[in-house]
Amino acid sequence: MDFLYWLWVLLLLIAVCVPLGLLYRYGQAPFDHWSKLGVNGPSPTIFLGNQLELFKPGGSMAAHTKWQKLYGQIYGIYNFRRPQLVVTDPEVLRRILVKDFNNFTDRYFSSNGSLINKEAKTGLFFSGGQDWKRIRSIVSPTFSGSKLRGILNHITICADRLVTNLEVYALRGGAADIGKIFSAFSLEVIASTGFGVQVDSQKNLDEPLVAHGQSLFAFRRSLIAIFLSVGIFPDIFVPLLRSLNIGFFKKKDMAYFSDVVGKVVEERRKNPDQTHSDLLSLLINAEVEEDVNEHRESDTNETLGKGKMKQLSREEVIGQALIFFFAGFETTYKTLQFMCYEIARNRHVQRRLLDEIDETFGFSVKDEEQVNFETVQSMPYMDAVIHETLRMYPPLTQISRIPIQDTAIKGGIHLAANTGILIPIINIQRDPSNHPNPNKFDPTRFIDPDTRKFRKVGSESGVDVFNFLPFGFGPRQCVGERLAMLEMKVALIHIFRKLTLDPTTSERVGISDIASILRPVKPIMLSPRVRPRFMVKE
Numbered sequence: 319m320d321f322l323y324w325l326w327v328l329l330l331l332i333a334v335c336v337p338l339g340l341l342y343r344y345g346q347a348p349f350d351h352w353s354k355l356g357v358n359g360p361s362p363t364i365f366l367g368n369q370l371e372l373f374k375p376g377g378s379m380a381a382h383t384k385w386q387k388l389y390g391q392i393y394g395i396y397n398f399r400r401p402q403l404v405v406t407d408p409e410v411l412r413r414i415l416v417k418d419f420n421n422f423t424d425r426y427f428s429s430n431g432s433l434i435n436k437e438a439k440t441g442l443f444f445s446g447g448q449d450w451k452r453i454r455s456i457v458s459p460t461f462s463g464s465k466l467r468g469i470l471n472h473i474t475i476c477a478d479r480l481v482t483n484l485e486v487y488a489l490r491g492g493a494a495d496i497g498k499i500f501s502a503f504s505l506e507v508i509a510s511t512g513f514g515v516q517v518d519s520q521k522n523l524d525e526p527l528v529a530h531g532q533s534l535f536a537f538r539r540s541l542i543a544i545f546l547s548v549g550i551f552p553d554i555f556v557p558l559l560r561s562l563n564i565g566f567f568k569k570k571d572m573a574y575f576s577d578v579v580g581k582v583v584e585e586r587r588k589n590p591d592q593t594h595s596d597l598l599s600l601l602i603n604a605e606v607e608e609d610v611n612e613h614r615e616s617d618t619n620e621t622l623g624k625g626k627m628k629q630l631s632r633e634e635v636i637g638q639a640l641i642f643f644f645a646g647f648e649t650t651y652k653t654l655q656f657m658c659y660e661i662a663r664n665r666h667v668q669r670r671l672l673d674e675i676d677e678t679f680g681f682s683v684k685d686e687e688q689v690n691f692e693t694v695q696s697m698p699y700m701d702a703v704i705h706e707t708l709r710m711y712p713p714l715t716q717i718s719r720i721p722i723q724d725t726a727i728k729g730g731i732h733l734a735a736n737t738g739i740l741i742p743i744i745n746i747q748r749d750p751s752n753h754p755n756p757n758k759f760d761p762t763r764f765i766d767p768d769t770r771k772f773r774k775v776g777s778e779s780g781v782d783v784f785n786f787l788p789f790g791f792g793p794r795q796c797v798g799e800r801l802a803m804l805e806m807k808v809a810l811i812h813i814f815r816k817l818t819l820d821p822t823t824s825e826r827v828g829i830s831d832i833a834s835i836l837r838p839v840k841p842i843m844l845s846p847r848v849r850p851r852f853m854v855k856e
């Protein structure tokens with residue numbers, strides 16, 4: 319009896335302890351990766367790696383600030399089970415982003431089975447390897463100077479509406495949620511410059527385009543469940559969620575954007591003779607080439623390599639269009655939001671900007687036509703204000719790469735193929751050894767004190783390129799940088815020709831960068847005022 323009893327207890331213990339032991343081993347298994355390579359870094363938590371720290375209120379920026387102090391410019395962390403090397407050392411950055419680019423063409427996303435919804439997967443941001451090279455070579459010319467000149471008109475119309483919208487608050491004497499207002503502006507710009515879709519979302523902030531745009535990057539609780547399940551049990555949940563097309567973006571937002579873009583693509587294909595001055599027309603023309611060449615050798619890499627043919631499938635055209643929406647909207651509106659916040663708080667900055675705008679455009683509102691491509695490029699202080707904003711508030715706070723092949727980097731660290739490399743841009747840009755007094759908004763960092771000219775990043779007297787990476791760097795850097803700069807300059811000129819902005823509180827707004835996307839922790843409210851010379855005299 320006794321024997322049977324103890325046997326039963328023993329079997330029960332085994333039945334409980336063995337699975338628990340296996341689970342424990344599974345949870346701990348990857349966490350000797352960095353110590354074996356002699357790379358320092360914070361201790362991981364079973365199953366979660368170092369994710370707990372990254373999801374605390376200050377987001378990854380706060381975590382990396384702490385870790386950088388402890389472990390220096392290169393250290394190892396765990397993104398759940400996956401090792402990631404964090405790099406801020408300029409010499410190693412040069413190697414990864416430029417010198418050895420051919421071994422670091424892809425982002426971490428492209429390879430880690432991460433959950434990018436199928437509609438966006440072919441988009442430039444998420445594509446990898448030869449596909450990326452082909453798509454990039456088609457998409458890049460879309461953002462050339464001459465193309466941008468052609469779409470300036472679209473941006474100007476949106477900027478006029480932006481000012482009219484802000485004037486309503488000025489006349490009412492109320493405060494505006496500046497993030498909401500810029501998100502509507504930025505969506506309008508990308509919809510019209512990208513796809514010739516005209517919406518007046520600025521009048522109606524609840525317009526579906528704005529609502530879906532804002533919802534795309536809004537933090538939602540279900541994301542935590544997705545990250546946890548995929549991070550801890552990737553082999554089970556990645557295929558499962560993929561088969562259900564559950565990903566980083568909400569299904570209903572993806573469906574909405576795919577539908578909008580898909581309809582424009584269909585319409586353009588039905589009416590090929592109509593010409594359009596927007597980004598989509600270039601992408602569609604590339605697609606037409608594919609139809610023409612459909613009986614030819616279909617190995618795109620080969621043919622592209624010989625310079626014969628470029629092609630985008632219909633799915634890829636929609637993928638690029640979606641990426642333009644995602645990459646172009648959130649980033650630009652967040653930068654405008656933080657920029658106006660700092661301009662409002664720093665009266666001397668606002669004064670100098672107003673002076674530059676007045677000197678460039680004169681005092682009459684009738685001079686509207688002077689806001690042309692050339693004048694927009696010739697305002698050093700405005701350039702400095704934008705750069706200083708991007709330094710303090712890069713909307714994407716981190717970029718990533720993976721090596722295609724095993725490689726060794728500084729200090730003999732051996733990186734296996736596909737190991738994640740994380741570059742925390744915001745930490746580099748707020749590091750006091752790179753930018754003294756880094757939490758002070760000071761555009762003169764980018765101005766030559768003698769000539770009062772803009773100090774170009776990377777120039778002899780300018781900031782080092784590896785200390786300033788808001789658009790990334792190298793062949794994979796942001797393809798839309800010039801469009802974003804143009805859009806922000808036009809918006810600033812239009813706003814400050816007519817209005818000034820006041821803060822509603824002297825408190826600093828907190829920021830957080832959970833999932834690498836910078837957000838203010840609460841809405842930024844600013845009070846627009848009409849500049850005295852535009853006041854209607856009684």
Ligand code: HEM
Nearest residue numbers: 442443645646649650717788789790791794795796798802
């Ligand atoms: C202030 C505005 C913007 C900022 C700060 C920004 C920042 C970035 C960053 C950091 C990257 C990653 C670069 C890297 O990994 O080295 C990126 C990539 C990209 N951005 Fe932007 N971006 C902005 C505006 C735009 C706009 C307006 C568009 C297009 C309409 C755009 C389209 C893209 C695309 C397609 C990529 C992927 C490029 C590739 O993988 O080849 N971005 N952007």
